[in-house]
Amino acid sequence: MNASADIRAEPRLVGLSAVSGPSLSLVGVPNCGKTALFNRLTGSRQKVANYPGVTVERKEGRFAGPSTGRVYRLIDLPGAYSLEPTSLDEAVARDVILGRHASEPPPDLLVCVVDATNLRLNLRLVLELKRIGRPMIVALNMSDVAKQRGFRLDRAALERALGVPVVETVAVKPGGERALVEAIDQYRFTEHQTHVETPPPATAADIEATQREVRRILDEIGYRVPPRVALLSKLDSVVLNPIAGPILLAIVLFLMFQAVFSWARVPMDFIQDQINALGKVIGATMPAGPLRNLVLNGVIAGAGSVLVFVPQILILFFFILSLEDSGYLPRAAYMLDRLMGKVGLSGRAFIPLLSSFACAIPGVLATRTIPSSRDRLATIMIAPLMTCSARLPVYALLIGAFIPQRSVGIFNLRGLVLFTLYMAGVLSAMGVAFALKRTVMRGEERPLLLELPEYRFPNVRNLALGLWERLRIFLGRVGTIILALMVVLWFLASFPAPPGGATGPAIQYSIAGMLGRGLQFIFAPIGFNWQISIALVPGLAAREVAVSALGTVYAMSDTGDVAGALAPVIARSWSLATALSLLAWYVFAPQCLSTLAVVKRETNSWRYPLIMAGYLFVLAYAASFITYHVALALGAT
């Protein structure tokens, strides 16, 4: 029997419930590939990225072993550098490992994932885990990358040095998890422990001793950083340069927003043509009546009008996901740390704020990585000011309708306007953070300690999965909540029927028409007509619903009921000042209900979501008022 087999053979085999199965926890330092391995093992599609702090809460999945058929319960924990937490997410990991989590018994087996390209950082946690005496397997992840880069990896030597089973894994490749699955399946589980001894707090001497032990093990197994890797890190002298770095970042962001408009035109036209053709077919084949009216004006004009923005959303996320996976984004965080520090924010706020560009909800959840509660609260309060992807359809509709398709120098004017809107969101967030941190949320400044991951080419599978997830989420929303709300809006816009002798479109006499006219008293000073006022109400459910609502309202205001493109209709009906005012409104747009609910949950109080909704409404109204009146004064009619 060889050494590795000796280590795997545990003394006792006890019966574990086949239904619940042994529970396993994936632990490791941030950005070592735990979530990618979790996805590979369980067939899930959790978000992965090339920066630390993506997983902020426990995630669970199951998989069946090939030899025993046993079903394993796998928990993906947030990354932790040690068992002494400095932030909420690290505390979650520590509590689950030590069985201190209220609803989670200690796992039967720890799978400690280590990044094979950075053993020096990763082994400290392995040694800490070994000290608490829990059953453990070490997964030497990214072993392929380590070998390509010239690291000398001796799995068997590491196994001997650590005294626990070590297997090589490649989480991003199909089959890269096999050795780990087999090791888990062959593992002899001991009796389930309900209590784990909590280790005493580490002293400086303990930390020193652990570091010495790490160095000793690395020397013993002959692990060295190859010269090529040291050379690649020289790229950082340009990327992180105080002058060249920000210029490079500006160029990257500029290109991203240019592409959103330039590349999306052809697929957008194609989708719009298909929607128009479907509307014509239904209009020609279905007999006139309420059902046809519902399908044309509620479903196709409403829900169909947001589908056209799918290509722009995918292009935006293609860039964001590529930058994430390449390792560039944490460097951008490092560069922006000085700016963040000037407004009183922690550098750790960058990742939550970046996540908020997709949706404020993961952004708010990601604030758990921020150690200071005041910094965390300030970041939560400004997260909605980052332009979430739901706002993109609104921006794209208004820019497409009112901003001419022409070039300014080498740039596309529409792309420039979109870039300006995104920047307006970022600068407003900085302004609000500055005000909060100088008044009600004052706190000490903390230095940013961020692990810069290796540069790498974006992984095609991760990229495809990420884009598919965004598409699935967007289409899921269109097919569920947006569609349902549009049917309800159609009903409200159709009933009651107009009185005899009425001359205007039926919607004017409907419940929605009355509601719109009621709200117009509030919104007329910022240039919004009653149709926009109606659209703002369902827009609280999700911002892109406003586009669908405008589609339904305008389709029903028209004399015919054939669904067509919305942009030309609003270009005819609104002034430029109104369009600019609505754009300004959506930079601050009072938050969607789901985000407010998550903020309530994360802050455990209604106080902060109410303050958030209130301040965003005031900002949105003020910005729209100023924009509208300045635009009118400049002759934008």
Next chain:
Amino acid sequence: MAPLLENILVGLIVATCAVFSAWRLMSPRLRLRTLELFAPALGKVAPGMLTRLRTRTIGQLSGGCGSCSHNKTAIHHRR
């Protein structure tokens, strides 16, 4: 389709969408309260649906976005 039947169908679609929208816009806590309120009636008509909705809502209450993902059992085959 007869006009009366068409009106009933449209009415049903609108009512279903209104209930669904209200459900989706509720917080998980409010959803649980609503389920408790309607449990006696729903338990008789569709007990399976009641259990599913309750399990899903409790799951959403305890986790965040991450916990509502694909909780299936992956099968690993021998090489």
